[in-house]
Amino acid sequence: MAPAAIIMLIALFYPLVYMVYGSFRDWDPSQRLSETDFVGLANYVKLLSDEAFIESLTVTLTFAFVVVFFEMLIGVGLALLLDRNLRGMSLLRTLFILPMMIAPVVVGLMWRFMYHQTDGIFNRWLTDLGLDRVDWLGQHALTSVIIADIWQWTPFIFILSLAALQSLPRSALEAARIDGATGWQQIIHIKLPLMAPVLIVTMLLRLIDAFKVLEVILVMTEGGPGLSTEILALRIARTAQEFRELGEAAAMSNYLLLLLMVLTLAMFGFTRWQEARAQKLKMLQREEEG
Amino acid sequence: MPRIQLENLTKKYGNVEVLHGIELDMEDAEFTVLVGPSGCGKSTTLRMLAGLESVSSGEIYMDGKPVSHLEPKERDLAMVFQDYALYPHMNVARNMSFALRLAKRPQKEIDAKVLEVATMLGLEDYLARKPAELSGGQRQRVAMGRALTRDSGTFLFDEPLSNLDAKLRGQMRAELAVMRQRVRKNMVYVTHDQIEAMTLADRIVVMHSGEIQQQGTPEHLFKHPVNKFVAGFLGSPPMNFLDVELHYRDNQVFANGKGFSLRIDADLAARAVKQSQRHCTLGIRPSDLDFDANAGNNAALDLKVSVSEYIGSQSVLICECGEATVTVEVKSETPIALGEVLRFAVRSDAIHLFDSETSTAI
Incomplete structure (x- = not known):
């Protein structure tokens, strides 16, 4: 117990406390923290009216919700389609989860090549088909990084949904077939409601992760053009390094941390609520049977 | 419908x-x-x-x-x-x-x-x-x-x-x-x-x-x-099966096993004769055996009671008959003692015979 607590203190709480402390100070990287001036909540207040920060926050929120929405849609859809015993299905499933196993930097590079204005495969196809080129990483930068992220992370939703699907009670689905449910009706009335607990946790996990996205976007666009793909993680890094405003960067990190904390608490709250409910049901049943 | x-x-x-x-x-x-x-x-x-x-x-x-x-x-x-x-x-x-x-x-x-x-x-x-x-x-x-x-x-x-x-x-x-x-x-x-x-x-x-x-x-x-499987599957406790050899004597058929010889009813005997059976399996339900010390030699089994399971008004006796085990269902008030050899009358119309190779009923 004690060694674990000490390591936790050093590895986790020290940097955290350091960052929170730093966020209340006007802090240039050339200064030591003890030499900085206390400015209260000034960093936080300043950020709220900082258009670049608001823009960056908007980009992050847009990115996270859009990717998670499509990843859920495609991932769950694929799971519903592939939940059957066909020959070669296990190979297919392995292929499906490959994108998730590739290092994010590699994914970013790969998509950057594919999106390349003249040599990228997408624009070459478009020109071969006689269509206009698309300015993927320029005009449509956010859409492009969203597509890349969907490609990489849909498999995560897919394997978790598939596992959820395959653990559904078979007989309930058979009962639904006998009751006259079509394939669609089975999905809507039986499969999705029964998968919901897993799907909610999966979605929250994915959302938490999407807020922290960095590498793929860094490699693909470096946040540009302009601020169009500058997600919070990038903004924080730039604030700290280019603008040399460590206090502001720390405050920004804390905003992000708060956001993530809300999501994490939501997830824990949900699982705890479910466990409590299961517990209550078990007690109730025992009382009745005993 | x-x-x-x-x-x-x-x-x-x-x-x-x-x-x-x-x-x-x-x-x-x-x-x-x-x-x-x-x-x-x-x-x-x-x-x-x-x-x-x-x-x-x-x-x-x-x-x-x-x-x-x-x-x-x-x-x-x-x-x-x-x-x-x-x-x-x-x-x-x-x-x-x-x-x-x-x-x-x-x-x-x-x-x-x-x-x-x-x-x-x-x-x-x-x-x-x-x-x-x-x-x-x-x-x-x-x-x-x-x-x-x-x-x-x-x-x-x-x-x-x-x-x-x-x-x-x-x-x-x-x-x-x-x-x-x-x-x-x-x-x-x-x-x-x-x-x-x-x-x-x-x-x-x-x-x-x-x-x-x-x-x-x-x-x-x-x-x-129709066969030994159905006979053994339906009924509780299940039917007893004993290996017997059929003997033909004075126009009558007897099923001889270890320590017993049971006379077979005319109808069943006729069928057995027709199929010229010799080795077969005799089936008798536990409820078709009655405790009766005065039963005739050719219509009774002498069984050594090894276990008695009391289940209320009825008791199930697990008995030895040579090397085979036979269960008998009796009224609980029947005076029995463990280890005793008792005589149980066999209702002749309750005897089943099965071909020992194909298991089909004779």
């Missing part, structure tokens, strides 16, 4: 054939029980009838129409599953009304039907509960209720009582028998429990390793089993 016919029905999983040409006719409003040990193919047969398993060859007819290519919902049937298969996220009322809601019946009609069935099954106080909030017996009832609200022509039951404890099972069995009187529908019931089969069935179909062994009324099967 269709007449259901299974014609030369087979089922293969890969290269393994698990059902070998099932032929079965079920009359309108008949309660048919498929019974057999696990792995005998009874559940597979039921699931093929339901449309949950494909038919490898052969055909299922309902009122003369082939249905094996139809989806379950097109076969007009309702089914009760072994694990109840309730929808965990719906309350009792919604579980019971699911089929009607899918069929887009008017809400008024659905509510009325659900209430009617729930009242019949004593579930009206539980309509708002989820399945997880119910006891095993209540869940079982909801599963029945869900089948009953459908008003289907055919009801299928796949071992519906096997997840209940013994007391509840007896109670539900009685309730099923009562429901059976009210609902005159075609019912097909699968069980491995021969008591359920005997008490509920109009027609029992005994299955073993993918084949029908015998079918008929419970009484007929109990009294005239």
Whole structure:
């Protein structure tokens, strides 16, 4: 117990406390923290009216919700389609989860090549088909990084949904077939409601992760053009390094941390609520049977 | 309420054939029980009838129409599953009304039907509960209720009582028998429990390793089993089997075993003579042996009592007869002592003989 607590203190709480402390100070990287001036909540207040920060926050929120929405849609859809015993299905499933196993930097590079204005495969196809080129990483930068992220992370939703699907009670689905449910009706009335607990946790996990996205976007666009793909993680890094405003960067990190904390608490709250409910049901049943 | 016919029905999983040409006719409003040990193919047969398993060859007819290519919902049937298969996220009322809601019946009609069935099954106080909030017996009832609200022509039951404890099972069995009187529908019931089969069935179909062994009324099967398997499967405690050798003497036939010689009835003897049997298996039910010290030599077994199981008004004695074990059912007040050799009269009309090689009844 004690060694674990000490390591936790050093590895986790020290940097955290350091960052929170730093966020209340006007802090240039050339200064030591003890030499900085206390400015209260000034960093936080300043950020709220900082258009670049608001823009960056908007980009992050847009990115996270859009990717998670499509990843859920495609991932769950694929799971519903592939939940059957066909020959070669296990190979297919392995292929499906490959994108998730590739290092994010590699994914970013790969998509950057594919999106390349003249040599990228997408624009070459478009020109071969006689269509206009698309300015993927320029005009449509956010859409492009969203597509890349969907490609990489849909498999995560897919394997978790598939596992959820395959653990559904078979007989309930058979009962639904006998009751006259079509394939669609089975999905809507039986499969999705029964998968919901897993799907909610999966979605929250994915959302938490999407807020922290960095590498793929860094490699693909470096946040540009302009601020169009500058997600919070990038903004924080730039604030700290280019603008040399460590206090502001720390405050920004804390905003992000708060956001993530809300999501994490939501997830824990949900699982705890479910466990409590299961517990209550078990007690109730025992009382009745005993 | 269709007449259901299974014609030369087979089922293969890969290269393994698990059902070998099932032929079965079920009359309108008949309660048919498929019974057999696990792995005998009874559940597979039921699931093929339901449309949950494909038919490898052969055909299922309902009122003369082939249905094996139809989806379950097109076969007009309702089914009760072994694990109840309730929808965990719906309350009792919604579980019971699911089929009607899918069929887009008017809400008024659905509510009325659900209430009617729930009242019949004593579930009206539980309509708002989820399945997880119910006891095993209540869940079982909801599963029945869900089948009953459908008003289907055919009801299928796949071992519906096997997840209940013994007391509840007896109670539900009685309730099923009562429901059976009210609902005159075609019912097909699968069980491995021969008591359920005997008490509920109009027609029992005994299955073993993918084949029908015998079918008929419970009484007929109990009294005239066609082979050793059926004889041993129906009845509790099960029939005793003893190896015997037939001897022909003075126009009479005697079955001789270790330490006994029983005279065989004329009809049975004639059949044995016709088939020129010599070595065979003698079957006698525990209830057909009577404690009687004065019984004649050729109509009695001398048994050494090794265990006595008291079960109330009756006791089951486990006795030694040479190397074989014989169980006897006697009234509990019968004066017996363990280790004693007692004489039990054998009712001559209760003796069964089976070919020792093919196991078929003689």
